[in-house]
Amino acid sequence: MAHVTGGKPENLETGLVLRILALALGMFAIGTDSFVVAGILPSVARDLDVSVSTSARLITAYALAYAILSPVIATFAARVPRKLLLLTGLGVFIAGNIGTGLSQTYEVAMAFRVVAALGGAIYTPTAAGAVVGLAPTEKRATALSILFGGLSAATALGTPIGTWISGYTDWRGTMYFVAAVGLAGVIAVLVSLRAVPAPPPVRLRQRLSPLTDVRIGLTLALVLVAYCGLFILYTYISQVFAPATGRDTTTLAWLLFAFGAAATVGNLAGGRLTDRFGNHIVINTAGIVAVAVFATTPWTNRHLATAVVAMSIWGVCGWAMLVPIQDRLVGARPAAAQLSISLVSSANYIGVSLAPVVGGFLLDHGVSAGRLGLPAAGIVAVGLVIGEIGYVLIRRDQARPHAAPVALSTDGRSSDAPANR
Known part of the structure; x- marks a missing residue:
C-alpha cells in the first residue's frame, strides 16, 4: 500500500x-x-x-x-x-x-x-x-x-x-x-x-536508520496505529455490514467496489490537497472524518444505501492520508526521505496485520460485529494523537533551524529539515 x-x-x-x-x-x-x-x-x-x-x-x-x-x-x-x-x-x-x-x-x-x-x-x-x-x-x-x-x-x-x-x-x-x-x-x-x-x-541498518529520529518514529507510529484501526472494519466487513448486504456475496462485492473506487479518488486527491493546504490539515481532516464514519457504523450498517455512503467516505479518507504522511516525512528529514518513505509500507502492513488480531479479540470478548466501528474509531483517534505529537516536534525543530537535528543522507551528506506545513 x-x-x-x-x-x-x-x-x-x-x-x-x-x-x-x-x-x-x-x-x-x-x-x-x-x-x-x-x-x-x-x-x-x-x-x-x-x-x-x-x-x-x-x-x-x-x-x-x-x-x-x-x-x-x-x-x-x-x-x-x-x-x-x-x-x-x-x-x-x-x-x-x-x-x-x-x-x-x-x-x-x-x-x-x-x-x-x-x-x-x-x-x-x-x-x-x-x-x-x-x-x-x-x-x-x-x-x-x-x-x-x-x-x-x-x-x-x-x-x-x-x-x-x-x-x-x-x-x-x-x-x-x-x-x-x-x-x-x-x-x-x-x-x-x-x-x-x-x-x-543499501545496508539493512541504513534502511532502518530513520527510526532513530523520534519525529519519524512517531509519524510511522501514526501509520501503524491509525491503519490498524482503519482495517479492523475492513477485515470483518462481511460481518459488520451483514445487515446491509444480507450476507449476499455479490452485494458485498459491489460494496467493496464502492470502497475501492473511493480509495482511488482519495489517493489521487491526497497529493493535490496536501500541496494546497499542507499535510497537517489533510491528515487531521481525513482522520477525524474517518473516526466519525466509524463511530456511526452501528447505524449506517443497517441499509445498503447508508453502507455505500459510509464505505465511500471511509475509502476516500483512508487513502487520502498516506500521501500527506509521506510529505511530512520528507519535510522532517529530507536527506533521508527515500529511506523514511520506504518504511511507510512496512508500518502500514504491520498495522494491517494487527487489525485481525485486535478485531478478533474484541469480537471474542463481547463486542458485536455491528458495533466494532466504535473501538476502531478510538484506535484511529489514538493514531491521530500520536501523529500530532510528532508534528509538534517537527514544527518545534523547524522553528529553531540552528537546533534542528542533522540528518545523514545515504551518501553521508548532512541536511537540515525545511518547512513542514
Missing part, C-alpha cells in the same frame, strides 16, 4: 509507460491478494472449520510477513539481476496462492500465506527500484505513481472481482484467480522488460 507524491502524468515515452504498466500488473496481483481475503473470510472459516476471527489471522500472517521481509529482501538481494528477481518474486507469489487454494487445513493455509507474502516482498521493492532505474529523474515520481496505481486498482477492481468469484465457486476459486493474475504479470514482465539497472545497495 505504498503511495508516492508529486509528478505529472504527461510526456512519458510510450515504451517506458508500457514497461511500467507491465510491472503494475504484478502490483495489481499483490494488492488484490492483500485485500481480497477480507471479503471471503466466512467461506474460509466454514471450509477450514475455524471461527471467522481465527481465519482472519490469515491476513495477519500475510501482512506481517510482508512488512518484515520487504526491507530484508531488498537489502540482501541487492546484487541479484532485477528481471530475475521480479520473475522469482511473482513465481513464489503464484505458488503461495495456489498452495493456499489447495490447503485442506488452516495451518497449511497459514504457511502458504507466508509464502505468498514472501513473493510480494521480493517483487514490490524490486519493481519500485526498477522504475527508478528506468525512468528519467525528472519523470520518476510520475513513473512511480503509475506503478503504485496497480495497488489502487486492486482495491477498486481486484478485490471486488475476487469476492464475486468466491460467490460462484468458493474461496479457493478466489485464490486461483489471484494466482492467474500473477501469471499474467509474469508474462508481461517476460515480454516487456529487458535488463533493468540495479540501484546501489
